[in-house]
Amino acid sequence: MVLLFAFSVGIEGFFSIDNYINIIYHSVFIGILAIAETYVLISGNLDLSIESVAACSAIMSVWLCSTSQYASGLLLQTWIGFLAIVAIGVSVGFFNAFFVVKLKINAFLVTLSSYIFVRAIAIWITGGYGMSGLPESFRFIDKTKFLDIPLMVFLMFILYIFFEFVLKRSRFGRHIYILGGNENAARNFGINTNKLLYKVFVLSGVVSAFAGWLMAARANGAVASMGRNYLFEALTAVVIGGVSLTGGEGSLIGVFAGALILSSIHSALNITAMSPFITNAIQGFLIIIAVSLDSLKRMFK
Amino acid sequence: MSVDGKRILLKVEKISKYFGSVTALQDVSFPVYENEIVGLVGDNGAGKSTLIKILSGNFLPDSGNIYFNGQSIKFNDPLDARKVGIETVYQDLSICDNLDASSNLFIGREIYKKVFGLGVLNIAEMKKRTQKILSDVGIKIPSVDEKVQYLSGGQRQAISLGRFLAWGEKLILLDEPTAALGVRETRKVLDLIKRTKEERKEASIILISHNLQQIFEIVDRIVVLRHGQVIGIRKKIETNTDEIVSLITGAIFVNQDKGNK
Numbered sequence: 001m002v003l004l005f006a007f008s009v010g011i012e013g014f015f016s017i018d019n020y021i022n023i024i025y026h027s028v029f030i031g032i033l034a035i036a037e038t039y040v041l042i043s044g045n046l047d048l049s050i051e052s053v054a055a056c057s058a059i060m061s062v063w064l065c066s067t068s069q070y071a072s073g074l075l076l077q078t079w080i081g082f083l084a085i086v087a088i089g090v091s092v093g094f095f096n097a098f099f100v101v102k103l104k105i106n107a108f109l110v111t112l113s114s115y116i117f118v119r120a121i122a123i124w125i126t127g128g129y130g131m132s133g134l135p136e137s138f139r140f141i142d143k144t145k146f147l148d149i150p151l152m153v154f155l156m157f158i159l160y161i162f163f164e165f166v167l168k169r170s171r172f173g174r175h176i177y178i179l180g181g182n183e184n185a186a187r188n189f190g191i192n193t194n195k196l197l198y199k200v201f202v203l204s205g206v207v208s209a210f211a212g213w214l215m216a217a218r219a220n221g222a223v224a225s226m227g228r229n230y231l232f233e234a235l236t237a238v239v240i241g242g243v244s245l246t247g248g249e250g251s252l253i254g255v256f257a258g259a260l261i262l263s264s265i266h267s268a269l270n271i272t273a274m275s276p277f278i279t280n281a282i283q284g285f286l287i288i289i290a291v292s293l294d295s296l297k298r299m300f301k
Numbered sequence: 302m303s304v305d306g307k308r309i310l311l312k313v314e315k316i317s318k319y320f321g322s323v324t325a326l327q328d329v330s331f332p333v334y335e336n337e338i339v340g341l342v343g344d345n346g347a348g349k350s351t352l353i354k355i356l357s358g359n360f361l362p363d364s365g366n367i368y369f370n371g372q373s374i375k376f377n378d379p380l381d382a383r384k385v386g387i388e389t390v391y392q393d394l395s396i397c398d399n400l401d402a403s404s405n406l407f408i409g410r411e412i413y414k415k416v417f418g419l420g421v422l423n424i425a426e427m428k429k430r431t432q433k434i435l436s437d438v439g440i441k442i443p444s445v446d447e448k449v450q451y452l453s454g455g456q457r458q459a460i461s462l463g464r465f466l467a468w469g470e471k472l473i474l475l476d477e478p479t480a481a482l483g484v485r486e487t488r489k490v491l492d493l494i495k496r497t498k499e500e501r502k503e504a505s506i507i508l509i510s511h512n513l514q515q516i517f518e519i520v521d522r523i524v525v526l527r528h529g530q531v532i533g534i535r536k537k538i539e540t541n542t543d544e545i546v547s548l549i550t551g552a553i554f555v556n557q558d559k560g561n562k
């Protein structure tokens with residue numbers, strides 16, 4: 001992982017601080033969604049619904065708060081919109097966990113279902129129109145700058161530090177690693193694994209919904225196709241960041257690097273005006289390189 | 302009704318457990334006295350592990366009672382059993398390969414310190430205690446920071462045994478603790494079990510093993526299970542390997558209460 005990061009720094013060496021800030025600024029959504037996915041993966045599960053929860057939360061918050069003719073016309077206060085998207089995150093997380101815990105359905109299938117229907121419900125309610133015209137209080141989170149650095153950049157750092165700390169230093173975080181490492185051991189030593197899974201999925205839902213809310217703030221509106229492919233971008237960041245798909249392994253420090261590497265590639269190719277298809281090709285190869293390096297490291301240990 | 306006038310710590314009374322149409326345990330009864338080691342023997346599928354899992358809170362029995370310290374108890378989950386001082390060393394060791402020795406030792410018993418009113422894992426303290434516990438077990442581990450994945454079978458077993466040494470206050474359940482070990486490590490584990498009995502006058506141990514030589518070396522009484530039933534209970538000093546083998550294989554069928562008087 002360190003190697004990959006060094007490799008990326010080597011390529012982007014000519015970049016200025018401003019460009020680095022820009023890279024972070026553009027990795028915020030993927031980065032935050034990657035936090036949600038990291039928690040779920042470490043617990044030994046998978047959440048495909050993060051992208052749809054983000055999209056749903058973006059669309060619904062705009063629908064509730066914007067002045068667009070296609071919006072609800074409720075013109076709700078920003079903070080009420082915010083509470084609404086938290087509720088969306090909690091509900092979808094609860095839904096996912098319920099079927100995983102109670103009916104013992106594989107998380108892949110449960111969250112594939114919510115991946116499909118969560119976005120669809122938001123489009124159905126709002127009619128699928130593009131909406132814009134958010135109040136200043138909503139856009140504040142995107143427009144504010146400290147020392148010429150966008151607030152969202154600070155936010156990303158704060159979230160990563162906070163969630164890394166929770167993962168490594170709290171009982172909740174430790175239990176997630178135990179659950180992902182050996183579910184039987186977790187049960188044998190009295191950890192309530194069901195309750196823990198509810199917490200993990202709800203956390204994933206809320207964090208994803210928050211990412212969606214930020215997306216709406218930056219776009220000053222929402223469209224039906226918002227955040228398409230973010231799921232795979234986030235998964236790529238997580239996997240490049242060294243999180244194991246089988247659970248129990250990984251840290252947010254690695255994932256942060258993963259998110260930045262992805263964003264750097266986009267940015268480098270934008271600057272050199274190369275075809276966007278190259279970006280995808282590189283991204284694809286990057287996954288196999290990262291995973292192979294990890295696998296080789298294990299073999300030689 | 303007691304061995305050398307000792308108090309009964311655990312009384313299992315007519316425990317039955319069914320898995321679908323399969324009878325895993327039927328009317329199993331036996332006592333465990335304070336500060337004794339009971340060997341639980343029987344062929345594969347005789348119900349030994351099922352019985353251990355009932356006592357450790359992993360399964361609820363379908364019928365029957367368990368009395369612990371004279372009180373009727375019902376364990377809904379392993380935490381209930383741990384709370385009254387029952388510690389189990391599972392056959393599969395219940396170890397997380399992805400974590401280091403100290404994290405493994407403290408699963409479900411993490412130590413905290415308060416930081417701004419929030420419980421934060423006290424990793425330094427857990428590591429310190431891990432060093433102490435593992436040196437008591439007597440099996441060396443290169444580093445407590447290393448992931449358990451890279452440790453040998455004996456070293457992994459040491460972690461598992463460290464748990465009972467640290468927390469097995471009243472009753473220690475050992476499900477084949479030497480199955481994966483070499484000769485020297487097996488010796489150490491047996492010594493550890495004997496030492497624990499001597500040092501903890503309050504504690505009793507139930508040991509499952511297929512190795513009758515081991516059983517005869519360290520236990521006080523032997524409970525023989527066959528097809529889910531208690532087929533015989535014997536004091537070690539009043540029986541021999543041949544009789545126990547006959548009981549296990551079903552070559553003899555005699556009254557059950559001989560060693561229980």
